[in-house]
Amino acid sequence: MAEPVLEAVGLSRVFAGPPEVHALRDASLSVKGGEMVAVVGASGSGKSTLLNILGLLDKPTSGVLRLGGRDVTTLTERERTRARARAIGFVFQAFHLVPHLDCVRNVMLPLVHQGVPRDVRGHRAEAALGRVGLAHRLTARPGTLSGGEQQRVAVARAIVHDPTLLLCDEPTGNLDSENTATVLELLRELATPGRAVVVITHDQQVRDAADRWVEVRDGRCGSHQSA
Amino acid sequence: MAAAARTSPRDVFTQAWHAAVGRRGRSLLTAAGVGLGVAATVATLAVTATASGAISDKFDATRATSLTLRWPERVSRPEPGVIMNVTRLNGVEAAGLICEAARDEHRATAVTPQHATGVPTRIGLLAAQPSAFSALRVAPVSGRFFDDGHGTRAEQVVVVDTVAAQALGVSQPGQLIYVDGAPVSVIGVYEAPVGEARMTAAVIMPYQRCLHDSREQPLFGQPMVVVRTALGAADQVAGEARLALYPADPGALEALVPPDLRTFREGVEEDTRALFLGLALVSLIIGALGVSNATLVSVLERRPEIGLRRAIGASRAAVAGQFLVESGLLGLAGGILGTVVAVDAAVAVALVKQWLVVLDPALLGGGPLLGLLVGTAAGAYPAWKASRVEPAASLRAS
Ligand SMILES: Nc1ncnc2c1ncn2[C@@H]1O[C@H](COP(=O)(O)OP(=O)(O)OP(=O)(O)O)[C@@H](O)[C@H]1O
Numbered sequence: 040m041a042e043p044v045l046e047a048v049g050l051s052r053v054f055a056g057p058p059e060v061h062a063l064r065d066a067s068l069s070v071k072g073g074e075m076v077a078v079v080g081a082s083g084s085g086k087s088t089l090l091n092i093l094g095l096l097d098k099p100t101s102g103v104l105r106l107g108g109r110d111v112t113t114l115t116e117r118e119r120t121r122a123r124a125r126a127i128g129f130v131f132q133a134f135h136l137v138p139h140l141d142c143v144r145n146v147m148l149p150l151v152h153q154g155v156p157r158d159v160r161g162h163r164a165e166a167a168l169g170r171v172g173l174a175h176r177l178t179a180r181p182g183t184l185s186g187g188e189q190q191r192v193a194v195a196r197a198i199v200h201d202p203t204l205l206l207c208d209e210p211t212g213n214l215d216s217e218n219t220a221t222v223l224e225l226l227r228e229l230a231t232p233g234r235a236v237v238v239i240t241h242d243q244q245v246r247d248a249a250d251r252w253v254e255v256r257d258g259r260c261g262s263h264q265s266a
Numbered sequence: 267m268a269a270a271a272r273t274s275p276r277d278v279f280t281q282a283w284h285a286a287v288g289r290r291g292r293s294l295l296t297a298a299g300v301g302l303g304v305a306a307t308v309a310t311l312a313v314t315a316t317a318s319g320a321i322s323d324k325f326d327a328t329r330a331t332s333l334t335l336r337w338p339e340r341v342s343r344p345e346p347g348v349i350m351n352v353t354r355l356n357g358v359e360a361a362g363l364i365c366e367a368a369r370d371e372h373r374a375t376a377v378t379p380q381h382a383t384g385v386p387t388r389i390g391l392l393a394a395q396p397s398a399f400s401a402l403r404v405a406p407v408s409g410r411f412f413d414d415g416h417g418t419r420a421e422q423v424v425v426v427d428t429v430a431a432q433a434l435g436v437s438q439p440g441q442l443i444y445v446d447g448a449p450v451s452v453i454g455v456y457e458a459p460v461g462e463a464r465m466t467a468a469v470i471m472p473y474q475r476c477l478h479d480s481r482e483q484p485l486f487g488q489p490m491v492v493v494r495t496a497l498g499a500a501d502q503v504a505g506e507a508r509l510a511l512y513p514a515d516p517g518a519l520e521a522l523v524p525p526d527l528r529t530f531r532e533g534v535e536e537d538t539r540a541l542f543l544g545l546a547l548v549s550l551i552i553g554a555l556g557v558s559n560a561t562l563v564s565v566l567e568r569r570p571e572i573g574l575r576r577a578i579g580a581s582r583a584a585v586a587g588q589f590l591v592e593s594g595l596l597g598l599a600g601g602i603l604g605t606v607v608a609v610d611a612a613v614a615v616a617l618v619k620q621w622l623v624v625l626d627p628a629l630l631g632g633g634p635l636l637g638l639l640v641g642t643a644a645g646a647y648p649a650w651k652a653s654r655v656e657p658a659a660s661l662r663a664s
């Protein structure tokens with residue numbers, strides 16, 4: 040079996056109020072390379088809070104997080120930014136494409152902010168767009184694309200720097216079932232050996248496509264194998 | 267991956283450029299705010315520089331070629347022939363003696379009251395040698411000037427300027443007016459040069475009236491020698507003329523500085539200029555506040571973009587840098603725009619006023635630079651705000 044890409048032990052997150060909110064309590068999760076894991080749970084159960092911590096966008100109040108075997112719980116702000124840039128890709132429900140940049144430039148952004156040499160950026164961005172089936176829309180502005188196309192651009196952006204962990208928060212929340220199927224198929228393909236995919240979802244279709252699913256309830260994780 | 271793992275300054279600039287160009291309408295409006303401030307500043311500086319250039323040109327030419335020496339008090343008045351000693355000198359183009367009487371409303375009057383135009387004007391009374399007209403650069407517009415013969419024959423003739431002619435009801439040469447109660451014939455009318463106060467609204471009689479002014483209270487003051495010199499010769503001629511006129515005590519001849527038009531006008535101009543610069547500064551500050559506000563709004567609007575950039579590896583400094591450069595670029599664009607507008611305005615004013623356009627190259631570079639500085643300074647706070655955006659909070663589904 041592959042090494043765990045991600046290992047979280049006893050994560051908790053308390054938002055200092057008032058009122059004080061215990062968004063995560065003692066949540067543990069381990070995801071291996073090649074795995075696609077769905078995270079489900081009621082609204083307000085703490086799914087996004089968990090994903091933000093896994094993605095180094097937020098710090099746990101207590102608990103330990105290891106990425107690729109390395110303890111990242113005590114990293115400084117700057118180190119976390121670098122670790123994020125190197126190892127993690129994000130896909131959001133609202134796409135979050137930069138409206139004044141065309142598709143290639145949007146997909147290039149992770150490379151730009153990591154200081155990847157200019158001459159290789161274009162090729163890699165075009166390759167990533169090709170991977171999601173949008174080789175013909177390189178210079179389109181996001182505003183001119185359909186919702187499904189926009190989310191595929193966002194997926195291309197999330198993988199252009201070849202991260203080991205792909206974190207998706209409701210990636211199909213704004214899509215119809217046809218587009219959902221396309222994006223799901225993509226995410227499945229992207230769970231290659233050496234890369235783990237974690238998808239937050241409310242959607243049965245997504246949950247069924249995952250290798251297994253985890254339910255967050257009151258800030259705690261419970262694991263289930265997919266049928 | 268063996269990447270530098272940080273955004274290069276060039277990429278920070280490029281991202282700022284794309285944002286500024288990609289949001290063209292908004293950028294233009296923002297830049298226009300700075301542009302107005304810069305335009306006001308540059309136009310004020312350019313127009314005042316052009317105007318004072320025009321005035322000093324005119325003035326320097328007069329100043330460098332004219333000279334007035336006052337005959338000493340208590341020394342008897344010189345005979346007309348004395349002026350030959352000055353005319354002979356190198357660099358002298360014309361010279362003559364003139365005397366000035368205190369201005370008095372009743373000294374020169376129209377023949378009959380109904381001739382006068384009603385506006386009571388204080389007419390000045392002068393006595394002058396014919397050669398003084400040339401020295402003072404005046405020529406008759408109608409009639410003629412008197413000559414030495416009129417003076418030696420003690421004929422009752424005068425010339426008047428256009429202002430005095432109007433006031434005294436003189437419409438053509440040959441008419442009579444009263445000077446000091448006696449009728450005199452106006453044989454010529456001249457136009458006083460601009461800025462020559464002595465010659466404006468004046469009646470001029472032959473110099474001999476001043477020479478033989480033997481009353482208890484003399485009508486005329488001590489004579490003055492007016493000299494027109496070649497360009498730049500005025501200073502040198504001043505020394506030589508004193509010696510030639512009064513060898514016994516050359517220092518007793520006082521050189522009169524011509525009424526300094528420039529200091530007077532510049533005094534006024536300094537005030538106007540300060541006022542306009544003050545207004546320009548205010549509009550510059552308003553422009554800066556405009557950019558600052560627009561950038562701040564744009565930071566709030568673009569929180570998802572900022573959060574995303576932070577999530578995918580942009581440091582706080584890279585985000586701050588992008589907004590700082592963006593605002594600096596808008597300022598620069600405004601600065602260039604404003605300078606172009608201001609230069610056009612200054613040239614238009616100069617054309618209308620027929621001035622030589624004086625454009626300081628420092629101003630041409632300074633306008634855009636000013637815009638850049640204002641824009642960058644105005645972007646400082648919004649840029650700092652942008653660097654504080656928390657990625658997790660800003661990326662929540664909207
Ligand atoms: N920055 C914050 N400050 C205070 N409370 C917060 C903050 N972020 C989240 N919470 C709270 O933490 C709890 C968990 O929120 P979270 O966003 O993780 O829920 P979720 O499972 O993603 O819900 P949804 O399915 O609606 O997206 C909620 O009660 C929420 O109000």
Ligand SMILES: [Mg+2]
Pocket residue numbers: 086087088208
């Ligand atoms: Mg959520």
